[in-house]
Amino acid sequence: MSIVTPEALVWPPRTDADRADELAKLLRAEYPDSSGRYGPFGGRFVPETLMPAITRLEREAAIALNDMAFLSQLESEGRSWIGRETPLMHARTLSKLWGISLYFKREDLAHTGAHKINNALGQVLLAKRLGVKRIIAETGAGQHGVATAAACARVGFPCRVYMGAVDVERQAPNVQRMKWLGAEVFPVESGDRTLRAAIDEALRDWVADPMNTHYLLGSAVGPHPFPLLVRTFQSIVGRESRAQMLESVGRLPDAVFACVGGGSNAIGMFHPFLADSSVRLFGVEAGGTGDAAGQHSATITHGRPGVLHGCYSYLLQDSAGQVGDTHSVSAGLDYPGIGPEHSFLHAIQRVSYITALDAQALDAVRDCCRNEGILPALEPSHALAAIKQWAKSNQGTTVLLNLCGRGDKDMPILMRNM
């Protein structure tokens, strides 16, 4: 028996058969269960004030996601406004240099420059059905803030974006974009003044007026049903990628890589590949400058399960249960938690979680610029750096990267670091 997990649960699964059984439950949509759990992970750890809003969101989302009118509106806006489907591209030169066949899923070409728009559009359309009057969001790198601001402008909602003061400074171009798109940007001076403090502050706003506000959470974290909603809206990335690989390459990849902060791009990419046992999946965490506490944001690599921002999942924390400080050159990965489905996929060993250092990610930005003519965001550059390492002992394999965002927003930090 534990304080947070159901008594009956035998966890973690100890044999291959048990692990396969747990994966099968996820694939049959038995996870998340009625309490929002993936095995022991997930749940709804929020103040009582938010429970009615969360219950309403869960109920309305279930209706909308089975409603043809909603789905066709999502599909149509996805095509004409976001620019779906995004291309699959053969990274010719890097393939030759690294001795593998490397493909990029070009989410950097999605409207506003990252995968974040897929979820922002989905949740804003959903918010219309909830009858709320305003949208709030948090942002780290600014991509989710820009996507939310754009979707609110498109659909017609007032929007406030909470952004840590540190991130306001290091992602200045995105701050201006959000303002032009009509959003109010609220710099957060409390806490660690990055993404984590922005989520704390957005939750405080939501608690103040829960029934008139929709909190448009951008990462695969938070209380149920957020991790499920984000995965649902981001899974288009993996579904398209899988079909495009089969169509243009004629086979599935041997390995798929995606960066992981909270884990929205990774869960969207991985989920449609989970049943393909031949496809190895790698989530790449921010290794920062080293392994000591405070030098990185590698939650699964260095953390242990705990509760933050409404869910039970892996967490960087000290022995007294205080949330740990993080570092990453990339604002989008600079977060001490991770989505509960990732914790589950780690525990059943379906996804391997590894790290790339700040310096390796910066090298990968250079590699990608020079050889492929693409300035990638710092976040997927971590995954690209991991591919470079992995390729050394896996020559001749076919590898897919979720190139989940473009690097324009990183110009201030790249100019200081490169």
Next chain:
Amino acid sequence: MHPITTSIRSFAARSAPALIPYVTAGFPTKAAFGEQLRALAPLAATIEVGVPFSDPMADGVTIQTSSRVALEQGVSLAWILDELSSLRGQLACPIAIMSYLNPLLSIRMEDLGPRLVSAGVSALIVPDLPLQESGPLRDILASQDPELGVVQMVTPVTPPDRRRQLANATTGFLYAVTSTGVTGGGRVPTQSQSSIADPSVIEYLASLRAISAAPVAAGFGIRTPEHVRALRPHADALIVGSALIEAIGRGEKPDAFLRHLTSEQ
């Protein structure tokens, strides 16, 4: 009867205002903690001891700041329980621990119940643990001591059937959050225009007292003697947190502030 319930009811019997002061343990210093408890206990119906947390999402600026200061002094749940154990028998009122869930998880599950009991804790208030997630914790506490339980919070947006569930499940008292928003008040745009005891709040508190066997304690935004006077007839106890922390931050004595709040009764 639960010791907190008994204590709150004894104030009503004396026609005295039942106050539940909240202190962030270790604010502004570790040394102040014991002094504060000793000073407050003779006046309080219960003391709510706040465990500082790095990410207090239900708290306003005041308790965010006091929590950060306490953490900088090295305050932890383990330290708090040790201090309470050493004060056991010296405090004239029951103690409730208010902690976010994650610090509770840092103590080994099988040790938590015994440590709470040896610290003399009568109940836990866990702001990020809604009723349907609280079963395992309640089982652990109950297996240690049938009276040791979780105080449930109710808010103005809680639907009627859920209010009843929460009232049935609570331990010691029912925590009636009087407004949506974080602790300390002041964030809600409408709150400045409406009185803390406007008709909707009074009706809300009356509806809770009608369904709750446990006393109903109102909290969030109670800051002045006027607030205490206005709300006192409508609740069994009043919780005072941020205003007390601010007074402590200004260097005032906590017991003097509590007397000030009840001075115009």
